[in-house]
Amino acid sequence: MLEIILSDSKKSTYKYRQIYEILKEKIISGQLPKDYKLPSKRELAKDLAISINSVATAYEQLIAEGYVYALEKKGYYIVELNAFKQEHSNREKLKESLIESKKHKEYKYSLSHMTTNSLHFPHKKWISFQRQVIKYHQYEISQLSHPQGPIEVREAIRDLVKITRGINCYAEQIIIGTGTQPLIDQLVGLFKSDIKAGIENPGYARVRDMLIDKGINVAEIPLDNHGVDIKTIKKENPTLQFLTPSHQFPTGTIMPISRRIDLLNWASEKENRYIVEDDYDSEFKYGTDNIPSLHSLDKNDKVIYIGTFSKTLLPSLRMTYMILPLHLLELYKAKHKNWLQGNNSIQLYTLKYFIESGEYSRHVKKMNLYYENNRTALISSLKKYFKDKVAIADIPAGLHFTAKFKTQKSYDEIKTSAEQYSLELYDMRRFSTDYVSNDDEWKKYVLGFASLDIDEIDNIVKILYKAIFE
CATH class of the missing domain: 3.40.640.10 (Type I PLP-dependent aspartate aminotransferase-like (Major domain))
Known part of the structure; x- marks a missing residue:
């Protein structure tokens, strides 16, 4: 007799899915031989006290995947399958070095050159343009885009540059x-x-x-x-x-x-x-x-x-x-x-509207002022706390600058200290293939300021000072 035990737990899957999984496992393991006749849909539904539709759905899935075949007016039968060749009794375990964390490492403070300031991004305006794209570009977003991107978007970029x-x-x-x-x-x-x-x-x-x-x-x-x-x-x-x-x-x-x-x-x-x-x-x-x-x-x-x-x-x-x-x-x-x-076509067409409306230029102008204030405040704070122990490459452009700090600590010691203070910090070793000596009393860093809040800059510089000298 075919034994199928279904679970009523809230965490369990649908009844049809349980039937499908149980029968599939029995077929693959060889417990059900070829041409074995399965109970009729009505019979199995009565035995399990479930609807006929649940059994029918499970059987149809098994037929679709090739585990079962149906003969008209006769019933459902098991397909002959070759046994799997198993060279190993167990699957290879994932190496510890390959295990990924579900959560990205987050720093409380950051001087990263890679970030921007998402808090000042005009999310509402961007979303309003997305709505326009969904309303007026249904055909375009339902098709594969041109390999180089939609020509309308490239025209907007052409005019911008x-x-x-x-x-x-x-x-x-x-x-x-x-x-x-x-x-x-x-x-x-x-x-x-x-x-x-x-x-x-x-x-x-x-x-x-x-x-x-x-x-x-x-x-x-x-x-x-x-x-x-x-x-x-x-x-x-x-x-x-x-x-x-x-x-x-x-x-x-x-x-x-x-x-x-x-x-x-x-x-x-x-x-x-x-x-x-x-x-x-x-x-x-x-x-x-x-x-x-x-x-x-x-x-x-x-x-x-x-x-x-x-x-x-x-x-x-x-x-x-x-x-x-x-x-x-x-x-x-x-x-x-x-x-x-x-690329996501909805995002690309949204970019087109964002540029053509003038919102892109207004946003860049706004952020240029914001970043300039951040940059000025960070340089001022560095000079205030580090005095003659810092040399800044004060080039008024971009979202980062380099600075050298006079210290006896090694790069690795500074990195360890920065990690302890939850400070994201990158030194010049990341970007150069030349040997960067720990013996050099001046240690060089790339300092990004895009993600900073101007009110927190002094506190971050104090933490940076501790990481480099304490």
Whole structure:
């Protein structure tokens, strides 16, 4: 006799699901042999004191998955299954190093360069534009988007960068992606595998590591007071030279026009030679107008421009874009014609409305003032508490700056102290491949101020002082 025991516990699943699971296990384990006839739906429903519909639903699921077959007017029978080959009696256990916490590590205080201020994001206005998208773009959001993103959104970005960054391009040249790394991954796929990439050192470690992992020959290009060292670039002769000219990451250096001209001239001297301009936070400049993009000076289609909305809006929106020279665009379309656009179409169309309505420009202007006040307050507080034990690279741009602290403590000791005070803090070792000595009495840090509340800055600086000296 077929034994099925159902649970009435509130935590248990639906009755049909319990029947399905019990029968499936009996079939897989071999307890029910092939062609075994199951009780009729009415018979099993009566035995279990449940509805016929519950039994019918369970049987139909078993039939759909291939465990059971039905013969008209005869009943339901078990399908013949081969036994599973079990080389191990138990599944491999998850290694401790692979176990993920359900909760991200949260710091009480943060001087991270990666954050923005979500409290001042215009959530209500963004949501109102989302409603418009859902109302007026039902067709567009129900379809797969163009591989480069909807053309209407790219047109809005085209108009924006023309005004804010001096860039003249076609909307067709713009490729929207979910971040800088995915776009760069697509970009390097347009070139031969033996290319060389020049990376600023110190610089954006995530891109450097990604390129190395892809097997690309990476040349570390040192910096001077004007940005990347042009002599080293000429010596290494990279195919792609990655730059952050408007606010070098992480040192903050703003590249002067003389160095920009030298780099553009270098790129124009050889056919297969390009500059990748990562313009990650150029919207924020204090005291003077924004620095024009390197792309705006390019007359020979040698600059590949990458911009992002992660700093001006929210990092979690994952909206970045790349502007390709026209001859590379042809290669891109041939190479990635089957690419599926990864961005959320509702968010992309919301961005279009946000830009075209003028809300984006108003938000950036508002945040520029907010961040400038934060930056000024943080520098003032650092000078007040650290006095001659701090040296600040006071470059009025972006959402972070670097500072050196005169201390006998090692980087690791400072990191441990910062963790004890629940302070998020990043030192220069994260960004440089050069050896950073603990013996150097000046320890260098990258200090972000975007997520700070101006009223808490003094208290955070006091905690930073304790972490570095106590």
